[in-house]
Amino acid sequence: MVAFALIPFLLAGVSPLSAVAAPLQGLTITAASVKGAPIFPPINYGLSGLCKLPLLQEICAIVAAKTSSGIQVTTPIGVAAGVSDGSGASRFPVKYASATRWEASTISTKWTLPTGATNASGLPLACPQPLVDPSTYAEDCLSMILYVPTSLKANSGAPTLLWIHGGSFITGSATGPGLDGSKLAIATNSIVAVMQYRLGALGFMAPSGTTNLAVKDTINAMSFLAKVVPSFGGSASKITLAGQSSGAGMIRALLATPSASSLFQSAILQSDPIDYGFLNASTQVALQSSFNTLTGCTASNKACQNALSLEAIINAQVTLCSDASSIDPSTGTAEPVRPVRDGSLITTPLDLTAAFPSVNKPILLSNVRNEAGPTIFSMFTAAIDSSIFEDAAQGSLGDARASTVMASGFYNTSVSDTRIPLETLGTDYVWRCPTWSLARSWVAHGGKAFVGVYYTGATYPANNDIAFCLEAGSVCHQDDIEIVFGTVPNPTTAQAALTTEMQARYKAFLTTGSPNVAGLLPWTAATTTDVHAHQLGGTPTPSGEVPAGACEQSFWGDSVDYDYQVYGI
Ligand SMILES: *[C@@H]1O[C@H](CO)[C@@H](O)[C@H](O)[C@H]1NC(C)=O
Ligand SMILES: *[C@@H]1O[C@H](CO)[C@@H](O)[C@H](O)[C@H]1NC(C)=O
Numbered sequence: 001m002v003a004f005a006l007i008p009f010l011l012a013g014v015s016p017l018s019a020v021a022a023p024l025q026g027l028t029i030t031a032a033s034v035k036g037a038p039i040f041p042p043i044n045y046g047l048s049g050l051c052k053l054p055l056l057q058e059i060c061a062i063v064a065a066k067t068s069s070g071i072q073v074t075t076p077i078g079v080a081a082g083v084s085d086g087s088g089a090s091r092f093p094v095k096y097a098s099a100t101r102w103e104a105s106t107i108s109t110k111w112t113l114p115t116g117a118t119n120a121s122g123l124p125l126a127c128p129q130p131l132v133d134p135s136t137y138a139e140d141c142l143s144m145i146l147y148v149p150t151s152l153k154a155n156s157g158a159p160t161l162l163w164i165h166g167g168s169f170i171t172g173s174a175t176g177p178g179l180d181g182s183k184l185a186i187a188t189n190s191i192v193a194v195m196q197y198r199l200g201a202l203g204f205m206a207p208s209g210t211t212n213l214a215v216k217d218t219i220n221a222m223s224f225l226a227k228v229v230p231s232f233g234g235s236a237s238k239i240t241l242a243g244q245s246s247g248a249g250m251i252r253a254l255l256a257t258p259s260a261s262s263l264f265q266s267a268i269l270q271s272d273p274i275d276y277g278f279l280n281a282s283t284q285v286a287l288q289s290s291f292n293t294l295t296g297c298t299a300s301n302k303a304c305q306n307a308l309s310l311e312a313i314i315n316a317q318v319t320l321c322s323d324a325s326s327i328d329p330s331t332g333t334a335e336p337v338r339p340v341r342d343g344s345l346i347t348t349p350l351d352l353t354a355a356f357p358s359v360n361k362p363i364l365l366s367n368v369r370n371e372a373g374p375t376i377f378s379m380f381t382a383a384i385d386s387s388i389f390e391d392a393a394q395g396s397l398g399d400a401r402a403s404t405v406m407a408s409g410f411y412n413t414s415v416s417d418t419r420i421p422l423e424t425l426g427t428d429y430v431w432r433c434p435t436w437s438l439a440r441s442w443v444a445h446g447g448k449a450f451v452g453v454y455y456t457g458a459t460y461p462a463n464n465d466i467a468f469c470l471e472a473g474s475v476c477h478q479d480d481i482e483i484v485f486g487t488v489p490n491p492t493t494a495q496a497a498l499t500t501e502m503q504a505r506y507k508a509f510l511t512t513g514s515p516n517v518a519g520l521l522p523w524t525a526a527t528t529t530d531v532h533a534h535q536l537g538g539t540p541t542p543s544g545e546v547p548a549g550a551c552e553q554s555f556w557g558d559s560v561d562y563d564y565q566v567y568g569i
């Protein structure tokens with residue numbers, strides 16, 4: 001049997017081109033070269049490349065210091081310094097927590113500027129991550145930026161949207177492209193907080209075996225907000241989590257954490273690769289043991305651990321990520337370092353492998369039309385032959401699941417370019433269908449869920465070099481981010497209209513738990529039998545809904561298991 005999960009579906013915040021495609025130049029991909037294990041030649045590059053991904057660092061010059069003016073807000077933990085540039089929102093950078101290396105973070109008890117900022121115009125440094133200039137990050141990185149509409153008065157009870165960035169849990173920051181929350185804050189009349197959390201080994205591989213430090217960071221971020229938002233006009237009880245890709249995966253982890261439940265009222269998950277369940281505890285132990293060997297520090301040797309340079313830790317992490325799927329195939333290849341179902345913090349997989357808990361929060365789940373576009377079209381830079389489809393399916397899903405997929409009729413390989421059905425397959429099995437499955441389970445157990453698919457997007461910088469993502473009608477992974485934030489540079493009429501629509505729907509969702517707004521097409525809530533996936537942008541169908549395709553429970557999740565079912569994670 002071949003190794004599973006050979007298609008390394010890349011997640012947010014990563015540029016597959018630079019990481020994966022460069023070694024492929026000149027490589028002719030044929031059915032013959034794809035046969036055998038590993039079935040996909042590029043996978044070898046993908047495995048090692050994935051954890052060396054460049055940070056999409058683009059410290060946005062959000063507010064030119066010279067045109068901004070200082071603002072002060074008194075909070076229970078001291079005076080918050082912010083800046084306003086006349087756009088209608090003020091920006092307050094802050095360090096919400098501090099952490100000793102590989103220990104749980106503690107909430108700030110005094111308002112403090114983030115590391116990297118000497119005054120309120122400054123922006124936080126990112127958390128340590130591979131392949132970027134070390135001067136762009138600091139280990140002391142638990143920062144967030146609050147964007148507050150200048151019209152909000154203290155104690156006016158406005159909602160807060162806490163944004164959790166993507167990047168496969170190893171890259172990304174609060175200052176990535178398009179993440180200026182000013183316009184979203186103004187349009188939704190809410191506070192938008194864009195946060196950072198510890199990434200990679202520093203967030204998930206404490207040598208002592210303590211798990212989920214990064215998840216605990218996000219819990220501290222929520223507790224911090226509950227303390228301070230009333231001073232800015234917010235309500236401590238109206239916090240909604242929103243995030244994209246692994247940021248949405250983090251939110252899924254928080255939905256599976258009973259102790260975090262009282263800290264937020266609702267959640268928005270954009271493009272969560274739900275096929276990757278949480279790691280199970282024994283897998284984490286295996287990864288941890290390998291990591292400790294790589295650093296040369298035993299679990300109890302704090303002196304050794306504290307003496308490690310950030311470079312040494314990141315190098316060990318990169319090697320660990322490359323080795324992860326051979327240590328335990330259930331890690332998959334795209335985000336082997338991720339939240340762990342430890343049984344104490346995260347207590348449920350929230351999937352089809354275990355009893356689903358009772359739930360009650362409203363959730364909004366979205367995908368983009370071509371989630372797998374960046375992966376497939378940077379892995380294969382020219383059209384590929386139809387025979388590769390089956391090999392790729394077998395390499396990713398195993399022979400049994402691949403035969404069912406081949407026989408299903410859902411994926412038409414009689415097209416001139418097999419990358420098209422391969423992209424649909426990846427989008428379905430990693431993202432769209434498990435998302436719909438979560439929606440069905442959610443409503444079956446007491447919650448409300450709204451499901452959407454983006455048919456209009458705005459090419460995210462990481463996708464700029466992928467011709468497929470630039471084609472009319474393609475909406476690649478991450479292409480929803482700038483639409484939601486209202487930060488599309490020179491938006492087309494369609495993009496501007498979708499930004500207006502999504503911000504109006506988010507505004508409603510933050511206050512009522514429903515994205516329905518007078519004047520917009522009705523967005524029907526999911527039921528246990530029909531998720532009523534709403535089409536976002538594009539040319540709307542009369543029903544406003546998109547076809548289910550392969551995403552019926554009877555196919556994905558039932559006839560064909562998701563990876564989390566195969567591996568029981
Ligand atoms: C404030 O911070 C900005 C950005 O870090 C920096 O360029 C500027 O020199 C600082 N201003 C003062 C007065 O320190
Ligand atoms: C964890 O996953 C492995 C396979 O990856 C499986 O063998 C094991 O039974 C799982 N353990 C638990 C506690 O679920």
Ligand SMILES: *[C@@H]1O[C@H](CO)[C@@H](O)[C@H](O)[C@H]1NC(C)=O
Nearest residue numbers: 409410411412413414415416
């Ligand atoms: C598959 O695609 C080909 C080429 O576009 C088309 O002619 C054919 O009708 C399609 N088959 C199915 C079953 O949709």
